[in-house]
Amino acid sequence: MSKDVEFVVKLIANTVIKNEQYFSELDGVVGDGDFGYSIARGFEKVVNEWDTVDHSLPSNTLKGVSIKIIGAVGGVSGPIWGTAFLRAGIALGTKPEINREDVIVMFRAAIEGIKKRGNADLGDKTLLDALVPAVDQLEKSFKDAKDTGAALDKAATVARASAEATRLMLAKRGRAAYTGERSIGTLDAGAIAIAILFEAISKAWKE
Amino acid sequence: MKKLINDPKDFVPEMLKGIALANPKTLKYIPQYNLIMRTDIPMANKVSIMQGSGSGHEPAHVMVVGRGMLDAACPGNVFAAPPADFVYHTTKLVASPKGVLHLLNNYTGDTMSFNMGREMAEADGIEVRTVTINDDVAVKGSLYTVGRRGVAGNFFVIKATGAAAERGTSLEDLEKLGNRVVENVRTMGMALTGCTPPAKGTPIFTLGEDEMEMGIGIHGEPGRKRVKLERANKIVDEMLEAVASDIPFKAGDEVALMINGMGGTPISELYLLYGYVHEQVEKRGMKIKRNYVGNYCTSLEMAGYSLTLLKLDPEIEELLAAPAEVAIRVF
Numbered sequence: 001m002s003k004d005v006e007f008v009v010k011l012i013a014n015t016v017i018k019n020e021q022y023f024s025e026l027d028g029v030v031g032d033g034d035f036g037y038s039i040a041r042g043f044e045k046v047v048n049e050w051d052t053v054d055h056s057l058p059s060n061t062l063k064g065v066s067i068k069i070i071g072a073v074g075g076v077s078g079p080i081w082g083t084a085f086l087r088a089g090i091a092l093g094t095k096p097e098i099n100r101e102d103v104i105v106m107f108r109a110a111i112e113g114i115k116k117r118g119n120a121d122l123g124d125k126t127l128l129d130a131l132v133p134a135v136d137q138l139e140k141s142f143k144d145a146k147d148t149g150a151a152l153d154k155a156a157t158v159a160r161a162s163a164e165a166t167r168l169m170l171a172k173r174g175r176a177a178y179t180g181e182r183s184i185g186t187l188d189a190g191a192i193a194i195a196i197l198f199e200a201i202s203k204a205w206k207e
Numbered sequence: 208m209k210k211l212i213n214d215p216k217d218f219v220p221e222m223l224k225g226i227a228l229a230n231p232k233t234l235k236y237i238p239q240y241n242l243i244m245r246t247d248i249p250m251a252n253k254v255s256i257m258q259g260s261g262s263g264h265e266p267a268h269v270m271v272v273g274r275g276m277l278d279a280a281c282p283g284n285v286f287a288a289p290p291a292d293f294v295y296h297t298t299k300l301v302a303s304p305k306g307v308l309h310l311l312n313n314y315t316g317d318t319m320s321f322n323m324g325r326e327m328a329e330a331d332g333i334e335v336r337t338v339t340i341n342d343d344v345a346v347k348g349s350l351y352t353v354g355r356r357g358v359a360g361n362f363f364v365i366k367a368t369g370a371a372a373e374r375g376t377s378l379e380d381l382e383k384l385g386n387r388v389v390e391n392v393r394t395m396g397m398a399l400t401g402c403t404p405p406a407k408g409t410p411i412f413t414l415g416e417d418e419m420e421m422g423i424g425i426h427g428e429p430g431r432k433r434v435k436l437e438r439a440n441k442i443v444d445e446m447l448e449a450v451a452s453d454i455p456f457k458a459g460d461e462v463a464l465m466i467n468g469m470g471g472t473p474i475s476e477l478y479l480l481y482g483y484v485h486e487q488v489e490k491r492g493m494k495i496k497r498n499y500v501g502n503y504c505t506s507l508e509m510a511g512y513s514l515t516l517l518k519l520d521p522e523i524e525e526l527l528a529a530p531a532e533v534a535i536r537v538f
Contacts, residue, residue, distance in 0.1 A: 024406070030330050034284060034286050034406070039285065074283030075283065076288070076316040078291065078320065079316070174315060175315075175426065176355075179431070179432060198238075
């Protein structure tokens with residue numbers, strides 16, 4: 001599954017780049033509209049400089065991508081997404097191949113990294129509010145059945161539902177937090193990004 | 208979007224190039240870190256002072272790089288904190304044997320980026336201290352938000368620490384001085400219009416002809432409440448009460464007073480506001496020792512202003528009056 005890590009990372013990068021305008025629009029409702037722009041530039045760098053990264057191990061791919069993101073992406077997204085990739089990479093150690101258990105380990109490490117770096121948790125109205133339920137579902141599906149495609153599908157569905165549910169939440173992190181009650185009624189851009197990425201991965205897995 | 212720009216993606220680099228070309232003797236531009244720094248630093252017996260933050264607040268911060276104020280600024284994209292790498296490399300470039308002072312506006316992105324950049328610099332053996340600026344009174348600091356924002360009050364932190372650094376003040380004492388300014392400065396802002404970041408292409412928010420936004424930040428994000436537009440004096444009354452009652456400022460206090468334009472308001476309106484604010488501040492028994500009227504910390508072309516009060520002591524007052532030479536001359 002080593003090539004799968006590269007495949008998924010590239011898919012994430014290209015999906016983010018494709019959605020630059022949409023992500024910025026989401027971020028502009030109660031934020032300052034920089035999310036799409038910032039993160040798209042970072043992933044463009046990841047794609048353009050793909051061959052300068054050491055891909056001898058899945059962990060090296062993830063760490064290399066993390067360095068590119070931290071180097072190129074400012075705002076909150078750089079530290080958060082960069083830390084997520086870094087922790088995921090570190091969690092894999094020197095494994096040359098990864099299995100389904102490793103996927104969950106990677107995601108859990110990424111989640112812990114995001115929580116620590118962002119000083120955030122479930123309920124703060126951030127990307128975590130889509131990512132954590134999606135990963136919970138993925139872990140459960142992996143335990144219950146062999147079909148990876150179906151598991152990804154279910155996770156994507158949960159990610160989407162959880163992301164849509166952020167509309168009702170009061171923002172406690174990010175620029176939206178400054179608007180207080182007015183942040184209720186708007187979607188969290190990070191959570192929607194997670195939903196879109198899970199949907200893209202699930203779709204690509206079938207093909 | 209109607210702006211004097213070329214490709215929106217090149218907005219920040221082209222602006223920085225212009226600043227450097229306009230100040231060839233005193234400033235140098237390092238494109239890979241969006242960095243504007245003094246040509247004559249680091250100096251062996253002077254702490255270097257740097258700031259990051261986003262672009263879009265000019266003259267803050269790249270245009271207040273110069274003798275007596277900042278030694279370097281490495282902004283991010285418009286309204287976005289710089290990548291941690293910019294902070295790390297800038298810290299390394301400006302580091303003197305006396306250490307580096309980071310001035311940090313209290314925002315999530317800035318804080319993360321500066322924490323990471325500082326950690327990397329400290330791993331290289333550079334001594335770094337940080338002053339966090341959070342003068343905005345509009346947003347309640349609490350456990351459930353990221354805390355109060357750093358806005359126009361950062362100017363006073365820059366001016367005071369910049370002047371003290373020129374005199375060889377130690378890093379530890381500069382940190383104490385910066386924190387003392389932060390403890391004594393309070394700001395509130397309002398807007399008549401939104402603004403449009405070049406890369407976004409559309410306004411971050413729009414207000415109706417008869418609306419205003421109270422409690423804005425400096426990134427074009429909406430404020431605490433949207434209300435009907437009032438006359439200038441009434442707007443001032445509400446904002447001055449919010450600012451003055453926060454520490455609180457008392458009768459007998461000596462103060463510096465700033466009326467800061469958000470970028471899109473004519474200076475005539477800023478002076479109109481100043482006239483009334485001046486009288487009201489004196490009515491409260493405070494003595495205005497220094498005043499600042501103009502664009503110090505803007506939000507692109509947003510129309511609006513912010514009001515800042517700084518409680519002075521003799522040391523801070525003297526540091527504010529000390530000479531400085533920056534791309535814009537506001538003294």
